[in-house]
Amino acid sequence: MEVSQTTMEPKLKTDSAPPEQKIWQHKHILDLDDFTTAEIELVMQTTKAMHEILSRPIKKVPTLRGKTVVTLFYEASTRTRSSFELGAKNLSADISNLTVSSSSVTKGESLIDTLETIEALGADIIVIRHPHSGAPDLASKHVKASIINAGDGWHAHPTQALLDLYTMLQHKNSIKGLKVAIIGDIIHSRVAHSNIWGLTKMGADVTVCAPSTLLPKGIENPQPHFPKVKVTTNIDDAIRGADVVMGLRLQLERQQNGLIPSIREYAALYRITEERLANAAKDVIVMHPGPVNEDIEIASSVVHGSRSVINEQVTNGVAVRMALFYLLTGGNRDE
Amino acid sequence: MWKYASSPLAGKITVRGFFMTRKIIMNEADIKRTLARISHEIIERNKSTKNIVLIGMRTRGVPLAKRLAANIELFENASIPVGVLDFSLYRDDISSQNVPPIVQSTDIPTGIDGKIIVLVDDVLYTGRSVRAALDAIIDFGRPLSIQLAVLVDRGHRELPIRADYVGKNIPSARNEEIQVYLTETDNVDEVAIIPEPGRED
Numbered sequence: 001m002e003v004s005q006t007t008m009e010p011k012l013k014t015d016s017a018p019p020e021q022k023i024w025q026h027k028h029i030l031d032l033d034d035f036t037t038a039e040i041e042l043v044m045q046t047t048k049a050m051h052e053i054l055s056r057p058i059k060k061v062p063t064l065r066g067k068t069v070v071t072l073f074y075e076a077s078t079r080t081r082s083s084f085e086l087g088a089k090n091l092s093a094d095i096s097n098l099t100v101s102s103s104s105v106t107k108g109e110s111l112i113d114t115l116e117t118i119e120a121l122g123a124d125i126i127v128i129r130h131p132h133s134g135a136p137d138l139a140s141k142h143v144k145a146s147i148i149n150a151g152d153g154w155h156a157h158p159t160q161a162l163l164d165l166y167t168m169l170q171h172k173n174s175i176k177g178l179k180v181a182i183i184g185d186i187i188h189s190r191v192a193h194s195n196i197w198g199l200t201k202m203g204a205d206v207t208v209c210a211p212s213t214l215l216p217k218g219i220e221n222p223q224p225h226f227p228k229v230k231v232t233t234n235i236d237d238a239i240r241g242a243d244v245v246m247g248l249r250l251q252l253e254r255q256q257n258g259l260i261p262s263i264r265e266y267a268a269l270y271r272i273t274e275e276r277l278a279n280a281a282k283d284v285i286v287m288h289p290g291p292v293n294e295d296i297e298i299a300s301s302v303v304h305g306s307r308s309v310i311n312e313q314v315t316n317g318v319a320v321r322m323a324l325f326y327l328l329t330g331g332n333r334d335e
Numbered sequence: 336m337w338k339y340a341s342s343p344l345a346g347k348i349t350v351r352g353f354f355m356t357r358k359i360i361m362n363e364a365d366i367k368r369t370l371a372r373i374s375h376e377i378i379e380r381n382k383s384t385k386n387i388v389l390i391g392m393r394t395r396g397v398p399l400a401k402r403l404a405a406n407i408e409l410f411e412n413a414s415i416p417v418g419v420l421d422f423s424l425y426r427d428d429i430s431s432q433n434v435p436p437i438v439q440s441t442d443i444p445t446g447i448d449g450k451i452i453v454l455v456d457d458v459l460y461t462g463r464s465v466r467a468a469l470d471a472i473i474d475f476g477r478p479l480s481i482q483l484a485v486l487v488d489r490g491h492r493e494l495p496i497r498a499d500y501v502g503k504n505i506p507s508a509r510n511e512e513i514q515v516y517l518t519e520t521d522n523v524d525e526v527a528i529i530p531e532p533g534r535e536d
Contacts, residue, residue: 024434042437049421049438058474061424091424326438329430 024327028140028147031156032197040165040202046323047166047316053090054319064093064325070123072098072114073150074105074130079290079314080150080160084127087321096123111135112142119143125328128152146328154188160289161194163320165202167313168244171285176203179281181238183209183272184248184297187216187259191289192248200227207231209238211270213259235270242280247272247288247298263296272298277307285309357514360505361526366486369502370399373484374406376500381451384413386479388447392456392468393421393439398519399486400455418443420454425467441471448476453500457515459485462496487526489513 023038032040053059069088073081081097088095098118100106105114111130118126125146128136133153140147151157165175172178180199186192186208199206207230208219220231232238239245250266260266277284286298286307294300302308361369381387384407391400397419404415423429423438454468465483472481484500489507503526507513510531516523 022434046438049424049440052440052442053424056475061474062470063424063429067430323438326424326435329435 027328028136028149029158029324029328030136030140030147030149032158032161032194032201033156035158035198035201037201040162040198043162043320043323043327044166044169046326047162047319050087050090050322050326051316051319053322054315059090060092061090062092064088064091064329067093067124067325067329068122069093069095069125069127069325070098070118070121071095071127071150072100072118072129074100074128074135075151077129077150079317080129083314083317084148084150084159084321087318088325090318091322091325093125093325096121111139115139115143119145125325148324148328151190153190154193155190156194157190157289158194158198159317159321159324160191161198162324163313163317164191164195164246164287164289165198166316166320167287167309168285170312170316171283171309172243175199178204178244179207179242180204180244180246181207181209181242181280182246182248183235183238183270185214185250186210186219186248187214188251189248195246196227196229200229205230207238207242209233209235209270211260211266235272235276236279239272239276240279242284245272245277245280245284245286247286247292249289249291250293250297252293267296270297271295272302274299274301274305277302287313289313357527357529359525359527361486361503363524366502366524366526369486370402371406373500373502374403374410377403377453377482377484378407378411380482380499384411384415386450387453388416388418388443388445388450388478389453389455390418390420390443390468390472392454392464393419395457395515395517395520396420396455398517399457399484400453401519403453403455403484416444418445420468420471422464422467422471425470427463427467443475446476447472447478450478452478452481453484454481455484457486457517458513459483459488459496459498459501460491460513462492462494465496466494486515487513 023042053061071081071084085095085097115126123145125148126143127148127150128139129150130136130152133155135152136147136149149156149158168175168178182192182195192208196206209232212233215231272286284307286302288298288310290310292298292303294303303310378384389400389404391397400417404417407415419442421439421441423436429435452472454465456464469481472478482499485498486502487505488498488501489505491509505513505528507528508531512529514527516525518524
């Protein structure tokens with residue numbers, strides 16, 4: 001055996017120990033404002049691996065065997081809840097869905113008491129949707145389990161923003177420099193808020209467009225605590241040259257005191273139509289977090305047209321939630 | 336890569352305050368000859384190249400699988416599909432680690448039903464990675480058989496697993512470190528061992 005010698009520091013382990021990654025720092029997922037770019041990229045990379053599992057004949061891996069996920073939804077949901085549920089099942093976790101309308105919450109049990117009960121039942125991850133902004137943050141301070149925010153009030157919906165970023169990456173090479181127009185009920189939209197954080201962190205050029213009554217106060221004057229976006233009240237200005245057009249649902253249930261004159265007028269001025277999309281980039285994609293009020297914020301022909309990626313968003317939602325479950329499984333954090 | 340052939344520090348590295356000798360056990364030519372031999376063994380054992388699929392285990396099994404496939408194609412003039420397997424999701428130690436390892440994509444180019452799968456990895460040690468990879472492969476279908484090819488077998492198995500094709504047996508102590516560097520991932524082809532602290536020779 002020929003033995004030659006060199007000097008170098010040992011920096012790689014090729015034994016059974018996996019490469020250490022120090023990118024991921026989160027125990028809870030509350031919003032994207034405290035995510036680093038590297039963390040978002042790690043989520044995208046992990047989502048890609050999870051997406052591949054969804055195309056296999058057996059869509060199940062044993063990764064989260066023995067872990068328990070509980071979903072606690074204080075608001076209605078179809079796609080978010082079922083995609084969390086399917087995601088957990090694809091990773092072999094046990095999942096329990098707590099339906100608030102048939103639980104002790106109707107007897108007046110408080111959020112924190114409910115959470116402590118769920119934790120005592122052995123939940124490792126609690127997925128929570130709540131009509132009040134900040135409820136998941138409060139929850140994270142009272143339980144040892146990981147909390148995932150599945151939408152809180154007007155505040156944040158980080159998993160939706162991450163699946164939107166992933167969907168954009170599937171169609172465009174990079175988020176950096178991408179022109180994204182977010183059109184519709186911005187002020188009430190937690191999806192818009194989380195998307196603005198995620199997109200601006202990744203270097204996208206974001207324009208928000210709505211009637212001035214549906215824009216948050218002061219959004220046009222960049223605040224130190226909020227990312228810089230372009231603001232317009234003219235939908236044609238927003239769509240011109242856009243690579244991605246994202247419609248938002250007009251949240252009629254959150255509008256008590258007439259912020260728009262009438263739905264007909266809103267539809268006439270702010271509906272995303274084929275004619276308006278003619279001014280966008282040639283390969284524009286149209287997104288919508290759903291559920292869609294067809295022919296109010298977006299024309300039916302656009303929803304079901306060739307540029308729509310709305311159904312892909314739903315599929316990607318499962319992959320993104322699998323990635324987040326996986327990234328939250330580190331055992332010893334905070335111990 | 337740093338090389339101080341004439342320096343008094345030649346071959347000396349410091350680990351936890353100990354000076355140690357890093358020995359290169361296989362150089363570029365050795366690795367090339369070994370892979371050529373394994374390629375012939377794969378063809379010989381299976382009597383042809385029919386139905387053979389090479390699957391590289393991330394990270395360094397992937398370039399090794401590609402090199403073996405290139406050899407077999409050269410020797411037998413047949414095309415061999417090469418897949419990439421990330422077995423992170425099948426590990427048995429995910430929740431005992433602070434942060435789960437990065438998962439990369441898996442890409443198996445063909446259906447594997449009825450195929451002869453040759454799993455390729457750089458180092459065979461405890462056998463736990465191979466166990467995870469076997470579980471991962473079974474989820475893709477029912478191959479005719481699964482064989483294992485490794486560049487280095489360093490012993491210390493914790494599971495009843497053995498390799499069908501071994502590049503080199505390197506008896507080692509558990510606290511020694513085996514380093515496999517490949518041009519595709521590390522810009523150099525070599526296998527080295529760093530002995531345990533205090534056993535300098």
